[in-house]
Amino acid sequence: MENKRxxxxxxxxxxxxxxxxxxxxxxxxxxxxxxEVIKSNTEDVENAKVIDLKGRTVSPGFIxxxxxxxxxxxTDKERxxxxxSPGGERLDTAQASVAYLGAYNCKRMLEAGFTTVIDGGGxxxxxxxxxxxxxxxxxxxxxxxxxxxxxxxxxxxFVGFSMEPYGPYGMRKAVRDLMYHSVDHIKxxxxxxxxxxxxxxQACDFTVEEIEAAIDEAHNYMxxxxxxLRGAEAIKRFLRADGDLVVHGTDIDEEGIDLMLxxxxxxxxxxxxxTPTPSKELIAAKSKSVLDLLDSTAERHWRSIKxxxxxGVKIAFSTDAGTLGxxxxxxxxxxxxxxxxxxxxxxxxxxxxxxxxxxxxxGDTVGRIKPGYRANLTVMDGNPLExxxxxxxxxxxxxxxxxxxxxxxxxxxx
Numbered sequence: 001m002e003n004k005r006x007x008x009x010x011x012x013x014x015x016x017x018x019x020x021x022x023x024x025x026x027x028x029x030x031x032x033x034x035x036e037v038i039k040s041n042t043e044d045v046e047n048a049k050v051i052d053l054k055g056r057t058v059s060p061g062f063i064x065x066x067x068x069x070x071x072x073x074x075t076d077k078e079r080x081x082x083x084x085s086p087g088g089e090r091l092d093t094a095q096a097s098v099a100y101l102g103a104y105n106c107k108r109m110l111e112a113g114f115t116t117v118i119d120g121g122g123x124x125x126x127x128x129x130x131x132x133x134x135x136x137x138x139x140x141x142x143x144x145x146x147x148x149x150x151x152x153x154x155x156x157x158f159v160g161f162s163m164e165p166y167g168p169y170g171m172r173k174a175v176r177d178l179m180y181h182s183v184d185h186i187k188x189x190x191x192x193x194x195x196x197x198x199x200x201x202q203a204c205d206f207t208v209e210e211i212e213a214a215i216d217e218a219h220n221y222m223x224x225x226x227x228x229l230r231g232a233e234a235i236k237r238f239l240r241a242d243g244d245l246v247v248h249g250t251d252i253d254e255e256g257i258d259l260m261l262x263x264x265x266x267x268x269x270x271x272x273x274x275t276p277t278p279s280k281e282l283i284a285a286k287s288k289s290v291l292d293l294l295d296s297t298a299e300r301h302w303r304s305i306k307x308x309x310x311x312g313v314k315i316a317f318s319t320d321a322g323t324l325g326x327x328x329x330x331x332x333x334x335x336x337x338x339x340x341x342x343x344x345x346x347x348x349x350x351x352x353x354x355x356x357x358x359x360x361x362x363g364d365t366v367g368r369i370k371p372g373y374r375a376n377l378t379v380m381d382g383n384p385l386e387x388x389x390x391x392x393x394x395x396x397x398x399x400x401x402x403x404x405x406x407x408x409x410x411x412x413x414x
Contacts, residue, residue, distance in 0.1 A: 005030050005048040006375075006401055008058060009041045012383060016060040016353035016368035019346040021383055027058065029375045032400035036371060051403075057383050057390065059349065060367050061115025061142075061376030061397065063356035064331050066226070066247050066268040068322030069109075069130065069144065070102045070123040071161070098123050102130040105322075106141030108329030110405045113378030113394035116143040118360055120226065120247065120320070121150040121161055121187050128181050140404045143376075145184040145360065147226065151175075151214060152189035153205040162189065168213035171206075175217040185245075186218040190238060191230040194274060194297050201297070202251065204234035212241045224361070226268070230297070232256055239263060245359065247318070248273070249308060250301040257311045266316045266359035269305045271337035273320030274298040282325030294324070306341040315343075316359035317352035332391040335384075345388045352391075375401035 006029040013022040015037070028036040028048075109117060119127055127146045134141040151174050152162040165174040175186055190205055206214075215238075218225045225243050229235045230250035238246065239259040246252075246260065247268045260267065274294045283291065309315055315338070319331045326333075338348040357367025366374050377398040382390030397405040 007048045007050045008053055010055055011053040012057040013369055014057060014059045021057055021385055029401040032375055034371055034373050034375050057380045059378045060353040060369055061378050062113045062352045063116040064114055064319055065118045065316045065356050065359055066120045066318035069105050069119050070098050070127050071322040095124055099126050103139055105328040109142050110397050112329045112331055113397050114142050114331060115376035115399050119146045121147050125181055147185050147187035148178045148181050148183040150187045150189045168209050171210045171214040172217040175214055179221050186223060186225045188227040190227045190234040194294055202231040204237055208237055211237050215241045215243055250304050252304050252308055257308055260313050266314045267308055268318035269315050270318050270320040272326050272334050273324050279325035309341055315351055316356045335388050335391045339388055345385050349384055
């Protein structure tokens, strides 16, 4: 954390809450925190490092509430080889490579202006080491909140990514095992993955008793529970059991929406996953049957999210990056998807700043530009409240007041 005083001048400020930027202002940073937000450019600059942002817009650092920093999507052929190899040797021998992938993705996320990431399921607990490396300053990266292995009923999310308990006792033990690894949240896989052809997408993979046991055990540790949910019944079981964050939310029905509103829950919509316009990489990697399934799911998914949004469900920015052809560092594409379901530019920006911070329980330290908040900041060319594509033109990123990425004049991250 930087101890010196930093002044950002000639800057337009989106504070994470308002529908207008504060133009031609100045930000004062001390000891990694925002000390003052000034409406003019007149300030004592002695003993301070001054950075002229030349009319660019600064926002609270972006937050992605659901992605996968250590997931390297494989083709259907590679998946077959991996899942038929006893013990999953193919992935086990690649653990060192996965660690480097995590470091690379940290760089990409900072360059894209994301200073906080919620990881939705890691790889052989390598993300535990990645998080520690970031915290100790060995590696520049976003704040990383981890789930460890997902709790699931099958190996659909890769060998090494899941644990497969049985019964309420098994669920409680799985949660305790995860807490041993100092995870920040528990991830339940309650619906089958989209790509699993032949599975009933509306099925819930765990019983009511198993779900209740896992959530109760996690809450005993004061740890939130997130769940992969792509079916109406699974969503309702999770919410009735007091689950915390709904990931995806495909096929949510009226009762599910009512439960979300009554329990004041956030929806992590991941409109990029799946999207009606898949990437070239995804098209090249997947079979026609999988692509057809993704296409049909995308239509239902987008319709579900739009319905929930129009009913007043709170949506926090999330992408599922790391899967389905969504490269970490391209997360800002989700802003345009939020706009397509009806959000204003301000709503979409709040979804990735103040709303996202509240969703993950960090609303008192990040997600706003306000005195006393951490100086996690994203600097863009252009005003995103007028042109949301400015979110894809990030030129600088600050983490706790330290410049961790600088692409001005063609520069690269530092």
